Amino acid sequence: MDQGSTPLFTALMEHARRRPLQFHIPGHKAGTGADPEFREFLGDAAFSIDLINIAPLDDLHHPEGAIRDAQRLAAEAFGADHTFFSVQGTSGAIMTMIMAVCGPGDKILVPRNVHKSVMSAIILSGAHPIFMPPEIDERIGIAHGVSVSTVRTMLNWHPDARAVLVINPTYYGVAADLRAIVALAHDRNIPVLVDEAHGAHIHFHEDLPISAMDAGADMAATSVHKLGGSLTQSSVLNIREGRVDPRHVQAVLSMLTTTSTSYLLLASLDTARRQLAVRGRELIARALDLAREARERINRIEGLYCFGEDALKGSAAVAYDPLKLTVCVKDLGITGYDAEQILRERFGIEVELSDLYNILCIVSPGDGEEEMRALVEALKALAAEFRPQIGQYPVEVKTPVMPLLAMTPREAFYAETDTVSLQESVGRIFAEMLMVYPPGIPILVPGEIVTEASLEYIREHMNAGLPVQGTDDPEVRRVKVVRRPVEELLRI
Ligand SMILES: Cc1ncc(COP(=O)(O)O)c(C=O)c1O
Numbered sequence: 001m002d003q004g005s006t007p008l009f010t011a012l013m014e015h016a017r018r019r020p021l022q023f024h025i026p027g028h029k030a031g032t033g034a035d036p037e038f039r040e041f042l043g044d045a046a047f048s049i050d051l052i053n054i055a056p057l058d059d060l061h062h063p064e065g066a067i068r069d070a071q072r073l074a075a076e077a078f079g080a081d082h083t084f085f086s087v088q089g090t091s092g093a094i095m096t097m098i099m100a101v102c103g104p105g106d107k108i109l110v111p112r113n114v115h116k117s118v119m120s121a122i123i124l125s126g127a128h129p130i131f132m133p134p135e136i137d138e139r140i141g142i143a144h145g146v147s148v149s150t151v152r153t154m155l156n157w158h159p160d161a162r163a164v165l166v167i168n169p170t171y172y173g174v175a176a177d178l179r180a181i182v183a184l185a186h187d188r189n190i191p192v193l194v195d196e197a198h199g200a201h202i203h204f205h206e207d208l209p210i211s212a213m214d215a216g217a218d219m220a221a222t223s224v225h226k227l228g229g230s231l232t233q234s235s236v237l238n239i240r241e242g243r244v245d246p247r248h249v250q251a252v253l254s255m256l257t258t259t260s261t262s263y264l265l266l267a268s269l270d271t272a273r274r275q276l277a278v279r280g281r282e283l284i285a286r287a288l289d290l291a292r293e294a295r296e297r298i299n300r301i302e303g304l305y306c307f308g309e310d311a312l313k314g315s316a317a318v319a320y321d322p323l324k325l326t327v328c329v330k331d332l333g334i335t336g337y338d339a340e341q342i343l344r345e346r347f348g349i350e351v352e353l354s355d356l357y358n359i360l361c362i363v364s365p366g367d368g369e370e371e372m373r374a375l376v377e378a379l380k381a382l383a384a385e386f387r388p389q390i391g392q393y394p395v396e397v398k399t400p401v402m403p404l405l406a407m408t409p410r411e412a413f414y415a416e417t418d419t420v421s422l423q424e425s426v427g428r429i430f431a432e433m434l435m436v437y438p439p440g441i442p443i444l445v446p447g448e449i450v451t452e453a454s455l456e457y458i459r460e461h462m463n464a465g466l467p468v469q470g471t472d473d474p475e476v477r478r479v480k481v482v483r484r485p486v487e488e489l490l491r492i
Contacts, residue, residue, distance in 0.1 A: 001076050003277035007069035008058070008270040009049075012263055015056055016048035025052055025260075051263045060085060060261045061254045070270040077277040078203055078222070079213040080238035082246045084253055086221075087265045090197040091117035093221030093237040095124065096253040097193040098165070100219075101244065102127035104410070106162040109154050112402050113143040115195060116440045116470065118165060119409060119433055123446065126410040130158050133402055135316035140307065140328045141357045141397040143441075145169075145176025148315040151184055165193045168212055168220075171353070171439045172360060173198065173324030175209030177315040182216045191218035191243040197235075200228030202321065204280030207288060209319035218243045227323065227364055230272035234265040283365035284323075291322045291363040294372045298325065301376075303332045303383045303390050323363045327379065330357040330397070333389035335464045339382060347378035353438040356464055357397060400441075401457060403430075403448040406489050407482070412446035417480040422458070425450040428481035429489065433470040436461050442470065449486055 016030070028034035031047030039047060051057055058065035067085070075083040086093040094117040102108050104126030110118055112131040122129050132150050134143040146166060155161065164185045169175040178194070185192045194212035196202075200222045203211035212220030220238045224230040237253060239246050275283070298306040305328040311317060329339045336354035343349040343359070352360045361375060406429050407415075417431045430450050435442045443458055444450060462468050462476070471479050482489075 001073055003073060003077060003274060005073070006270045006274050007073070008066040009267040011057060011066040012049040012051065012267050015051065024054060026050060046264065049263055049267060052260065057263065060087070060257065060266065061259065067266065070266070070273070074236055074269065074273045075238070077273050078236065078238050079211065081241040082239040084237040084239070084250060085266055085269050086235040086237055086253065086257070087233060087261045088257055089225070089233050090195070090221045090223040090235040091115070091120070092253070092256050093235050094118055094195055095121040095256055096237060096249060097219045097221055098122065098127065098163070099125045099256070100249045100252040101163045101191060101193070107158050107160060109151070109158065109161050109164045111146045111167060113170070113400070113441045114165070114167065115197065116433060116435055116442055118195065119442055119445050123409045123413045126408065128408050129405070130154060130161065131402060131405065135314060136399045137307070137311060138397055138399065140305070140326065141355065141399055142172050142326070143170070143400065144174040144317040146316055148177050148180045148184065151181050155184060155188060155190070159188060161190055163191050163193050165195065167195045169198055169202070169209050169319070169321050171198055172326050173321035174311065174317045175319045175321075177318045178210055178212065178215040178217065180315060186216070189243065193218065194220040196220040197223040198226060198321070200224045200226055201276065201280065201284055204276050205284040205288065208284070208321055213238050213240060216240065219249070224269055224272050227362070228272050229275055229365070231265050231268035234269045236269065287363050287365045287367060288322055290367055290369065290372050291325060294363065294376055295322065295325060297376045298327055298379055301380055301383045303387055304329060304379060305331070325361040325363060326358050327361065328358045330395040331390055332383060332386035333393040334386055337465050342382055343378055347374070347381070349375060349378055355436070355466065356460065357395065398457060398460060400443060401451065401453045403444065403451055403454055405447050406449050406486055407447045409446040412482050416483040418483050419478050419480055422455060422476065422479055425479050425481050426452055426455060427486060429486055431480040431482050432472065434458065434468065434476065434479070435470045436466050437469055450481070
């Protein structure tokens, strides 16, 4: 196949050049009916290819032309048997993976530190999650992957599981021994689904963690928009044939996808795939050099720590993505959120996310030496300001708790509920999802018993100013809990 070609983008450009008289949506009609300021800002080119599934442009729900060809090229580029484009981000692709293999009551093994889309799919499908504890790096308070022995134990306890889902790599860039996990699951003929939101680029450079497809996994949901260069919201779902039926996966994806698919997003997937396939290695190599140098320089700044190879330990953390710079600021006596705000207000720098102890900065082929220098200089200034505080406020690193699941998330979500204060929820079964976003990992999911430890963890994040959200009440003052008492459900 010619990876230099872009079947969909080319078809769109040719169609726009022909300027057919448009009597179809979108009603902005190549921009002429759009708000003039927005049109001027975006440019006519973008409007001219913001089209819909008319026959010459194929249909994502039933591809047999330019979209089919673009997806085939993507499958070859990602080393998959089939690739489906998603205009609903990786969240949509993750929900598809789970709903394609799990029905009501089916068990699925998932790490507890999953993204909220995994929990949404579990609620929608009625699947029964078997949570696997991830390994925690106690120095910086972040969760890595799950160890091979955890997966083995869980598979032994739950041989009837319908699927194993793992994250590869995590938001912070750490990857577990995926090959071994895949081998364990496949020994039992159980498919492995991979949340590869943060791994669109990893197949394209040998210094990065192994990709899900290369490790033999059955499906992988991959945010091309994150580190693969496409527009926000565009992702791919890669499939290895054998244990899953690609036609069924396509049908489920279609169920979860808008019928008004954005051709701007689809074209950006087509072109991002070309760039990754043709120049990915070279572009990533340059970004890796920049990130490695920045990491070294950050680690020379007193009071800061940016993990690298030294964080790799055991089978839950066998590789990492150097493009993720997790900078631990806790020794300066400030939170990651404080650092994020200072970088924003005083240095004009926006980071990817912050948590109680760290900020996460993402390096990509879009960065150059100047950007990296600006980041390191800002971090130097930040560290210099708080240097007198080093050792003054020793921070006890708190790690997320893993509450007990008393009923399936779906049962709890649809149960009769009481609305109570956060404090009154202790000892009750939570009926909502509560998380810090980003990264969007739920602290509580429907069905879990609320404990004082969960509340403490939530309050600490709220007090630090971190965005705790997910409940009906945006202020998280009052939350929904299952009306039936725990004792009755657990028959204590
Ligand atoms: C680990 C993980 N999985 C899935 C997602 C969802 O990806 P998307 O934003 O493309 O829907 C995210 C988003 O940040 C994520 O961090």
